[in-house]
Amino acid sequence: MTTTRSRNGRVAETRGRESAAAGRAKQRALMIGALEAGDDLSELRELLRTAGVAVVGQLVQHRERPHPNTYLGPGKIEELREQLKRSDANVVACDDELSPRQERNLERLLDVPVVDRTTVILDIFAGHAHTAEGKLQVELAQLQYNLARMRGLWTHLERLGAGAGAPGGGPGIGTRGPGESQIETDRRLARDRITALRRRLERVRGSRETMRAERARAQLPTVALVGYTNAGKSTLLNRLTGAEVGVRNRLFHTLDPTTRSYRLGGRDYLLTDTVGFIRKLPHQLVDAFGATLEETRMADLLLHVVDASAPEEDLNEMMSAVDSVLGEIGAGDQPRMLILNKADALDAEQRIDVGLRHPDGLLVSALTGEGLDELGDRIEEEFARRLRDVELLLPYREGGRLAELHEIAGDLVREDTPEGVRVTARVPATVAARFQRYAVGSDGAGPAADGDRPTADGDRPAADGSRPA
Numbered sequence: 140m141t142t143t144r145s146r147n148g149r150v151a152e153t154r155g156r157e158s159a160a161a162g163r164a165k166q167r168a169l170m171i172g173a174l175e176a177g178d179d180l181s182e183l184r185e186l187l188r189t190a191g192v193a194v195v196g197q198l199v200q201h202r203e204r205p206h207p208n209t210y211l212g213p214g215k216i217e218e219l220r221e222q223l224k225r226s227d228a229n230v231v232a233c234d235d236e237l238s239p240r241q242e243r244n245l246e247r248l249l250d251v252p253v254v255d256r257t258t259v260i261l262d263i264f265a266g267h268a269h270t271a272e273g274k275l276q277v278e279l280a281q282l283q284y285n286l287a288r289m290r291g292l293w294t295h296l297e298r299l300g301a302g303a304g305a306p307g308g309g310p311g312i313g314t315r316g317p318g319e320s321q322i323e324t325d326r327r328l329a330r331d332r333i334t335a336l337r338r339r340l341e342r343v344r345g346s347r348e349t350m351r352a353e354r355a356r357a358q359l360p361t362v363a364l365v366g367y368t369n370a371g372k373s374t375l376l377n378r379l380t381g382a383e384v385g386v387r388n389r390l391f392h393t394l395d396p397t398t399r400s401y402r403l404g405g406r407d408y409l410l411t412d413t414v415g416f417i418r419k420l421p422h423q424l425v426d427a428f429g430a431t432l433e434e435t436r437m438a439d440l441l442l443h444v445v446d447a448s449a450p451e452e453d454l455n456e457m458m459s460a461v462d463s464v465l466g467e468i469g470a471g472d473q474p475r476m477l478i479l480n481k482a483d484a485l486d487a488e489q490r491i492d493v494g495l496r497h498p499d500g501l502l503v504s505a506l507t508g509e510g511l512d513e514l515g516d517r518i519e520e521e522f523a524r525r526l527r528d529v530e531l532l533l534p535y536r537e538g539g540r541l542a543e544l545h546e547i548a549g550d551l552v553r554e555d556t557p558e559g560v561r562v563t564a565r566v567p568a569t570v571a572a573r574f575q576r577y578a579v580g581s582d583g584a585g586p587a588a589d590g591d592r593p594t595a596d597g598d599r600p601a602a603d604g605s606r607p608a
């Protein structure tokens with residue numbers, strides 16, 4: 140395994156063979172892109188590599204906007220046809236999402252299958268989804284994307300057309316009748332399948348809601364790792380919690396959120412790894428993964444992990460891509476901390492430079508562990524600001540409540556009295572509200588926003604975490 144440094148500064152490993160990709164390695168792509176000045180196709184190259192497709196060449200056109208009918212202009216299309224003849228590419232991969240019309244026209248002009256960025260990303264997601272929910276989400280996204288552009292139906296039509304004697308491929312004369320009804324049938328089948336998938340997703344999500352509700356009841360502070368794909372989120376989760384979440388120098392390695400508990404200063408936190416973001420993330424995916432991304436919205440704190448070893452321009456672009464996805468999923472206003480990861484890959488000068496550019500960021504290395512103590516301290520500080528001191532008197536028969544409090548508060552001071560256990564602890568405001576009925580003195584839990592009302596003496600308190608009716 141050799142390690143090379145790609146133009147964008149990320150470390151890329153060149154592996155001999157990739158078992159997951161082996162089946163598809165027969166695909167050799169020629170990349171095309173209508174780019175703004177300064178842009179290149181390195182990210183599409185990474186995506187294709189992740190999808191197990193070899194890249195055998197590229198053609199770039201610098202233009203303000205892609206050609207509405209053919210993506211590239213007529214001159215470039217001619218060039219592309221020539222280049223295709225010379226190369227052994229058997230697929231053309233486009234850096235942008237293509238409109239159905241652009242895709243169809245390109246395939247006709249080039250006589251090879253054309254895939255766009257969205258298709259590649261969907262394909263990677265399909266290969267990486269492991270949980271039932273993840274698989275359903277990807278299939279739904281793929282179906283919706285294909286339905287919108289009737290992909291596959293055209294080749295289907297061509298087959299029908301060929302049978303009917305239409306020359307030159309494409310839906311020629313004589314294919315209309317059967318073709319149209321075929322489209323209708325396929326569409327109906329796709330729609331039925333979409334409906335079925337949605338229903339199943341709802342059921343899966345139902346159980347997920349239950350799990351989340353349980354966790355919410357435990358009231359452990361939740362921290363979510365978010366960031367561009369390949370930034371090192373899973374590595375960081377593993378390093379901090381001793382978990383063994385798969386880490387690969389591949390895009391979108393993690394699709395299903397993984398939550399682990401993370402002990403810090405005598406207190407348990409929940410740390411959640413999330414799916415990586417990317418520029419131009421297909422909308423179907425943002426929708427399909429909405430529930431997964433909800434983990435992000437529910438978190439008390441987001442750690443925005445970035446690859447600090449990426450060149451400045453790339454880093455800024457990746458950060459703003461993350462910003463916009465967070466905004467789209469309604470997590471734009473969550474408390475956030477910037478984590479500049481991969482410090483080990485920076486020299487002294489680069490460290491100073493990145494520190495100056497991101498003064499609020501914390502330089503760490505998930506690989507060597509550098510900066511992680513400081514990270515722990517910052518997380519503690521962040522939560523400490525939201526903690527409240529409570530002084531409670533818990534009757535002896537409420538032993539379960541004491542255990543619960545112990546789990547949440549970590550360190551607490553207890554003293555046995557004839558009436559019960561007297562406890563002093565620092566807990567999140569929501570927890571303080573929930574324990575208010577046991578508060579000693581008036582500033583025990585403060586003005587509870589949504590806490591339980593104190594119950595009459597001798598009453599059994601309501602079930603854990605339940606809200607007042």
Ligand SMILES: Nc1nc2c(ncn2[C@@H]2O[C@H](COP(=O)(O)OP(=O)(O)OP(=O)(O)O)[C@@H](O)[C@H]2O)c(=O)[nH]1
Nearest residue numbers: 369370371372373374387388391392393415505506
């Ligand atoms: N040099 C260096 N490499 C790192 C560090 N952290 C992670 N990496 C590498 O970066 C690559 C991606 O790491 P992951 O942890 O899988 O990244 P991720 O953010 O979870 O990626 P997705 O799951 O695709 O979103 C792997 O090759 C890691 O070994 C670090 O601190 N330093």
Ligand SMILES: [Mg+2]
Nearest residue numbers: 372373392393
């Ligand atoms: Mg990951």
